[in-house]
Amino acid sequence: MDPPRTVDRLLATFGVPADVVAVAEVGRAWSNRVWSVRTTRGHYAVKELLNPWGDPLWREWLEEAIRFEQFAVDAGVRSPNLLRTGTGDAVVDLDGRTFRAHEWIEDSRPCPDGSANASIVRAVARDLATMHALGVEPTRQDVFPVPTTATCDGWPDLIGELQQVASPYAHDAERIALEVATIRSWFVRRPDGRMVMSHGDVDQKNLLLANGSTWLVDWDVAAPWLPAEEAMRTAMSLANWTSPVIVDDFLATYFREGGEAFEPDASLLAHDLRISLDWLDRCLRIASGLLPAERHRVAEARQQIDAEMHRLPNHVAIVGDLAR
Incomplete structure (x- = not known):
């Protein structure tokens, strides 16, 4: 990603016109790439989807996954709010790359490795x-x-x-x-x-x-x-x-x-x-x-x-x- 220009365009596509304040790549992401993006309007997690399995139907799989994600969130499973475009799309193609985004959970920290409490x-x-x-x-x-x-x-x-x-x-x-x-x-x-x-x-x-x-x-x-x-x-x-x-x-x-x-x-x-x-x-x-x-x-x-x-x-x- 070429912050802040690419991020500005991407968030505008998701209906979040705002000036980018800070962009930082998030660790622990391997299959895809994830950035923390702070703007004058809010804080977001932006993910570039890379299809690490090389699956020819990965985009269709992704659409089914997002459909279920929304069902689960509506049923009460805690998960960050998903950003969608004005036409309801949760996945955006920009400059030949594929992205999705969520609202950032403020004051969050990764679950520690090892046995959970x-x-x-x-x-x-x-x-x-x-x-x-x-x-x-x-x-x-x-x-x-x-x-x-x-x-x-x-x-x-x-x-x-x-x-x-x-x-x-x-x-x-x-x-x-x-x-x-x-x-x-x-x-x-x-x-x-x-x-x-x-x-x-x-x-x-x-x-x-x-x-x-x-x-x-x-x-x-x-x-x-x-x-x-x-x-x-x-x-x-x-x-x-x-x-x-x-x-x-x-x-x-x-x-x-x-x-x-x-x-x-x-x-x-x-x-x-x-x-x-x-x-x-x-x-x-x-x-x-x-x-x-x-x-x-x-x-x-x-x-x-x-x-x-x-x-x-x-x-x-x-x-x-x-x-x-």
């Missing part, structure tokens, strides 16, 4: 139960990725491709082959059930804390989820995958607030693990030159690989011992 856990459980109770289905099912075992099934081929280009990550990919096979075995016995629209990425990085409340942000990947799967992956995330007490507290609150009851099981975390594996596959290909990418994306992919190669085997081990 009880008040955050219970607030998020209530919000998730609220979202699931809405029972919102997308107007188009075809814009969302279909969960399959394709990445698991293709892992031996990925290892071969990495070896062929002498990638330094070939050994890492080979080292977690057993975990990949285990994820597949859990995935194929996922329970059946009705999938409904939900946030899809409720964890510490997408929570803001302000005025004694928890605010949920980053709805860009909202998609259909089996409620039990999302409840389980959210409980584990808020517990930082380390605290059974937090998982129990989250699930107890979720059930009490109207979430449909279920028994924790490894199969309920298979979808979440598979998403992580899909992302790792993509990062391995980018970092090894199998997928073309800009230089900063290659550097980011390498950082993601280092983190996932530590996290994924650890999470698989925990899920394998979930009952205990």
